[in-house]
Amino acid sequence: MTLLLYGIVRADHPLPPGLRAVVAGDLAVVVSDIGSSAELAAEDARAHLNVLCGLVVDGPILPLRFGSMAPDDQAVRDSALLPNAAAVRLELDRLTGMVEVRVQLAFDETAALEALADTDPDLAQPITGFDAAIARGRRIADHVKEWSRQRSGELLGGLSTAMVRLDEPDDGTQHWALLVRHDEIHRVAESIAAMPSTVTATALGPLPPYAFASLPTRTPSRWGFD
Template structure:
């Protein structure tokens, strides 16, 4: 049985059924068990994202790349948490109370003016490469206000998301942060 790693949270973070925490000091990795030889598919990727999205409503989550595995529980504190503890704590502190929001305006006529109310609420924003989407880092409490602000503008609004777009470049670690 291998362990699939989903994200890093604080050790007291509540988790949904079907996953558990592997802790080290004040940090934890959210894990689930996967039978040896089982390959992951699109449904697994969607479940991974949905689970992380649900978890961000209870506190910050540093998401790990989909398909990240550990051979055993003992490796997680040694290989994941301890070597990156300072970075992980920094991410969790910075993301506390914040979530990522994606907005795609399907009609170009609306332009940046339609995004201005969302941008005003955001701590940070980035254009997502290869898409016409913008990502915003918003306080969780402002997500519905932002959704309402673009509701009449033929917009696709996706939230809350873990803050994938607002972490250090993925090249910094094989784990995704």
Template sequence: MSLHLHGIVRANHRLPAGSPFRLVEVEDLAVVVSDRRDDRALTEQEATAALAGLCALVPGGPVLPLRIGTTAVDETSARTAALALGVAALRDHLTRLDGVAEMHVRLMFDEDVALRAVYDDLALTGNADMATVIAQGEQIARKIVAWRRTLADTLLAPVSAVASSVALLDPPEHTEEHRAFLVPLDQVEAVRGAVAALGGVTAICTGPLPAFHFLELSPHDSPPASRWGW
């Protein structure tokens, strides 16, 4: 039986009641692990459960999330993996994340509204050949991205004001804006309220999450990111 490695915490971190996690101590830190019963890749459902488990760790203190799907053959290997990341650097990261967490905001704009907003700035040509049509489509997409980003800056200004860091995430559609914010835990409800109060756009707020997008914990020879992006 091998282990799933979920994250790095302080050795005195309080684990959620009833969780499958246990701590493998490394000096004053610990690796959060759970048993890995099968030698296979995680399913989508298991990856979602792993993310939920990481989120449940946040109330107990700062968490440095490891890439979902990271494994080790035993506790000794888990300690070795943590040491490879540099204990001093891990301590610094944990200190920086004391009292903060990542929040995600997803804004979904109506496509007709977006097209009307950028239409006057477009230089479209009628009866165009296929290459021109493709170029025009790319031009429209670029204009919409610029429009939605400027509008999102305004709409999300109250959230940005309480965040210590902001990251732009890749959205699936050109009419969507996804951002990650590193915010104080005591501002989580205020962020949710600010997003819920937004008008003229469909908005979804998710979190608090471990700081997936504000850390780089991988050794230089690590494999590429998982298909879930963490």
């Protein structure tokens, strides 16, 4: 039998059917028993996320990487709990009552260009020559990206305890992770829904604090621990 690991919680964290806790003192790792020859697929990744989203509603959780496994309970304790118990407790305390919300912002291109023209009139001046046009285009693209980042900070900064900018895709959208109080998530959702018409905003949450949980790093093992 192999254990599939989900995350680290306090030992008294309530668990739904199908999951169990591997306990060490006041800490525990949430696990499920899977066959020793089980192969993980895309639907398992979705199920893993669903489990974590359900768990974070009832208390803090430090999510473990999808696909982390262990051969038995003692291996879980030895790898995930015992070496850094004090640091894990501090992280759980810090994240108590907090959840993550992922936000995507897509700004209206015309609005962005108008804002840039107001701050840098040179961008609207006529130019001649192919090379100059290419250079102008690159300059405008860089300015739009920077403006989008700054505008995102203005729109989202007051909604969270902390925020992290995630990887930027090529389509120019801004992706952010917000750390918010679970009891304020409805207010955050309402604020995002009420953003100006020049930005299209979507939000996903509550999520476990992927972007904000900090676990001591470990040498990767054959069982998938970081």
